[in-house]
Amino acid sequence: MLHVLTDREWSRGRDMLSVATAALDGGATIIQLRDKTASTRVLIEEGLALRALTRERGALLIVNGRVDVALAIEADGVHVGQDDMPAALARRLLGPHRILGVSAATMEEAEVAVAGGADYLGVGPIFPTRGKADAGPATGVQLLTELARRYATPLVKVCLASLAPR
Amino acid sequence: MLHVLTDREWSRGRDMLSVATAALDGGATIIQLRDKTASTRVLIEEGLALRALTRERGALLIVNGRVDVALAIEADGVHVGQDDMPAALARRLLGPHRILGVSAATMEEAEVAVAGGADYLGVGPIFPTRGKADAGPATGVQLLTELARRYATPLVKVCLASLAPR
Numbered sequence: 001m002l003h004v005l006t007d008r009e010w011s012r013g014r015d016m017l018s019v020a021t022a023a024l025d026g027g028a029t030i031i032q033l034r035d036k037t038a039s040t041r042v043l044i045e046e047g048l049a050l051r052a053l054t055r056e057r058g059a060l061l062i063v064n065g066r067v068d069v070a071l072a073i074e075a076d077g078v079h080v081g082q083d084d085m086p087a088a089l090a091r092r093l094l095g096p097h098r099i100l101g102v103s104a105a106t107m108e109e110a111e112v113a114v115a116g117g118a119d120y121l122g123v124g125p126i127f128p129t130r131g132k133a134d135a136g137p138a139t140g141v142q143l144l145t146e147l148a149r150r151y152a153t154p155l156v157k158v159c160l161a162s163l164a165p166r
Numbered sequence: 167m168l169h170v171l172t173d174r175e176w177s178r179g180r181d182m183l184s185v186a187t188a189a190l191d192g193g194a195t196i197i198q199l200r201d202k203t204a205s206t207r208v209l210i211e212e213g214l215a216l217r218a219l220t221r222e223r224g225a226l227l228i229v230n231g232r233v234d235v236a237l238a239i240e241a242d243g244v245h246v247g248q249d250d251m252p253a254a255l256a257r258r259l260l261g262p263h264r265i266l267g268v269s270a271a272t273m274e275e276a277e278v279a280v281a282g283g284a285d286y287l288g289v290g291p292i293f294p295t296r297g298k299a300d301a302g303p304a305t306g307v308q309l310l311t312e313l314a315r316r317y318a319t320p321l322v323k324v325c326l327a328s329l330a331p332r
Contacts, residue, residue: 068234
């Protein structure tokens with residue numbers, strides 16, 4: 001499963017649909033819409049275009065941070081960080097069937113997220129990264145090991161990190 | 167009916183609850199939560215505190231711009247601008263009973279908003295204002311006159327403007 005984030009800051013001027021199409025051509029099965037600088041109006045326009053594309057290609061569409069945008073464009077789910085809506089509130093608005101992902105950097109954040117109804121956790125960065133300005137310090141592999149021990153259910157681990165240690 | 171907007175930029179360091187309490191003491195019947203710099207997490211914390219206060223005081227609570235925050239804190243409604251979610255989508259997420267306000271600066275924007283399910287329009291600024299950086303140019307009284315002629319149903323006109331012409 002390859003989960004690709006679209007992000008204006010990373011796209012070097014290419015439009016979001018071209019980036020997403022290239023990702024799908026390359027094997028992505030989940031596209032995450034992430035645009036922290038766009039207005040809600042623009043985010044919805046981008047989201048509706050991505051929704052049509054991902055439906056056509058049989059891929060999932062996840063919206064970063066915005067539960068209202070996810071509902072408005074009928075996305076498959078939402079990914080929230082620790083500065084976004086708490087997991088339990090997001091789950092209540094999304095209903096039981098949409099996917100809820102939560103970023104967690106500590107065991108406590110992971111426990112709150114799972115108790116609140118998270119379907120998967122975004123854990124990381126595992127190794128130091130320069131690709132995501134707000135990623136925070138690398139948490140190392142220890143948290144992943146602890147999570148795997150704690151939770152019997154499979155948790156998809158999205159590792160926002162460079163692929164090799166610095 | 168006195169509709170007061172809380173806004174970090176206008177509050178000169180006083181916390182939002184103090185500002186809202188003073189507004190309610192002064193006769194406000196609607197409080198609008200507006201904080202474009204806060205994270206969603208902080209906005210929800212502020213919103214839950216304002217929800218408790220407005221319930222206690224019998225006032226309405228409207229959230230500016232964010233349909234998800236309004237649903238999460240069980241606000242009475244949402245006010246959206248032209249860069250926020252389109253009125254028709256907001257109405258679909260809010261259901262039939264919550265209040266939907268829409269900012270409109272032209273007759274075309276007003277028509278789209280009313281067709282999309284707006285309960286009231288924010289029209290203005292009627293006169294030039296320096297109180298709201300993103301308010302746009304003053305539309306004058308002409309639009310108000312046209313709207314009053316067009317729509318038989320009463321539309322509350324929220325005039326984000328200084329009270330006197332420059």
